[in-house]
Amino acid sequence: MTDTALTQRTTVKATFTVERTYAASPARVFNAFADEQAKAKWFAGPPGFEQHEKKWDFRVDGVEVLGGRHASGVVTFFYGTYHDIVPNERIVYAYRMTFNGVPMSSSLTTIEIRPEGQGSHLTLTEYGVYFDGHADGGAAREHGTNWLMDQLGASLAD
């Protein structure tokens, strides 16, 4: 692609939080992140994801890698390092992602688990820097267009 604007260097910094309440003890929620088999049960790639590489090392400074090809043909890799682990309470890791080998983002993820009633409350917060925004070419462009249309729809709804 020889599109000049698409090769512009940009960084977008953003944060988002997702919260959930589970009918399970903090120990069970923590285990779902800490145990390789347990995590594989729910932390799968999207449908049609073909796994190429996996590394698992759940400890501070341990490295986790998950790479493979998506149904769309795009190859993504996740490279993460655990920064802080407090059993049943907190997991902090930094990770970067590549799209077809091109750096796409660097992020810091904090997962906090606290008891709530008979169950647990989970808060996941990500801080990220997103690079250039062109790494997956046509697909991203199409998504960008859809996003724009959605934003437009939302702005017109006022």
Add this chain to the structure above:
Amino acid sequence: MSAPNLDMMFQALADPSRRAMVERLSRGPASVSQLAEPLAMSLPAVVQHLQVLEASGLVATQKIGRVRSCSLHAPAMCIAEQWINDRRTEWQRRLDRLGDYLDATNDDLEPETNR
């Protein structure tokens, strides 16, 4: 090529004719006359709208021979925004799956609730 500028993009998209042109271009590149075809307006009017879209960075045009070809151009900023939304959506999906997993494995691994 214009730098990504959301204000200018939304301003450009505030007009229904320009929105119709963007929607047409989201299906693929088109010539100016192809863009004008479904719209009840003169070619010069279409060209004027096109200039607004081009200035906003949403649309790029290129003269190929005697025909000016127009294509949609979703800027890098928007793509990054979409990427962030995708990450959030992915986590929402994953954490829902985690809930299903925790429900499904309710019998094991819960020593404190065992009698």
